Amino acid sequence: MHPLFRDPAYNRYLKRFIPASVVYAGAIVLASMLIPDHAKASPLTIGIALLPGLACTAMIWAMARLLVEMEDEYLRLIEIKKALIATGFALGVAATWGLLELYTDVPKLPVFLIFPIWCFGLAVGQIWIKVRDK
Amino acid sequence: MKNRLKVLRAERDWNQQDLADALGVSRQSVNAIETGKYDPSLPLAFRIADVFALPIEAIFLRD
CATH class of the missing domain: 1.10.287 (Helix Hairpins)
Structure with missing residues (x-):
């Protein structure tokens, strides 16, 4: 087992990263289904399209916290x-x-x-x- | 920075994992310090000194 996996910070990282990546994948599917190609920017399309971006930002935050919290x-x-x-x-x-x-x-x-x-x-x-x- | 970690460990018949457990770090960290790939922070150097009950300068040597 890689020694990183034994660090408690890694467990916390997984608890943050996995939900964020699931939301990311779901939001990509949702946006692809709901927003037609070349749709105009509107509050609704922007709101839907922002979801995967925010989930992606949460993944980056989880990675940053791992670096901060590793013992x-x-x-x-x-x-x-x-x-x-x-x-x-x-x-x-x-x-x-x-x-x-x-x-x-x-x-x-x-x-x-x-x-x-x-x-x-x-x-x-x-x-x-x-x-x-x- | 040179160090006497390997010798001190051998004197106590410890393997790298034993020392890593005593220090609360990974075996890879002990290996990296022993082989000179990584110089530990001052807090970790003090922990190493405490484990061997020696002053830091008896473990870490100037290049």
Whole structure:
């Protein structure tokens, strides 16, 4: 078992993150069903479309609380390094793709994908730290 | 920073998990400190000193 899973902060993280991710998935399905493509912005459509964004923000808050509450300082440092690598990765992808969009006719990268790209960056960070520490 | 953690642990016939349990940290943390990958915070360094009943400077050495 990974030592992080034994930290009580990780249990609290799961209790926050899992409900937020369930709400996120449900809100995405709900918004896709209720809002037709290219619908005009109205209080109703904005209200529905905000739900997954707020759930996503709750997921980010749960991840931030994990970093604050972790008791093992070395494991916390590893998680912070991963988050920094993920941030650099997401910013790099966004900046590079944004410039490609500016100067060429590549497809537009939807902004809501930045968070999933950042999460992918966490995996990149995990691999980078493992390889470096070998 | 160099340290004598591995020697002190061996003198007491402790494995890394024994020391980790005594300190309330993960075995990975003990390993990272022993191998010099991570320098502990001052509070953790004091806890390590308390566990070995030694002053900090008898455990952690200047480079």
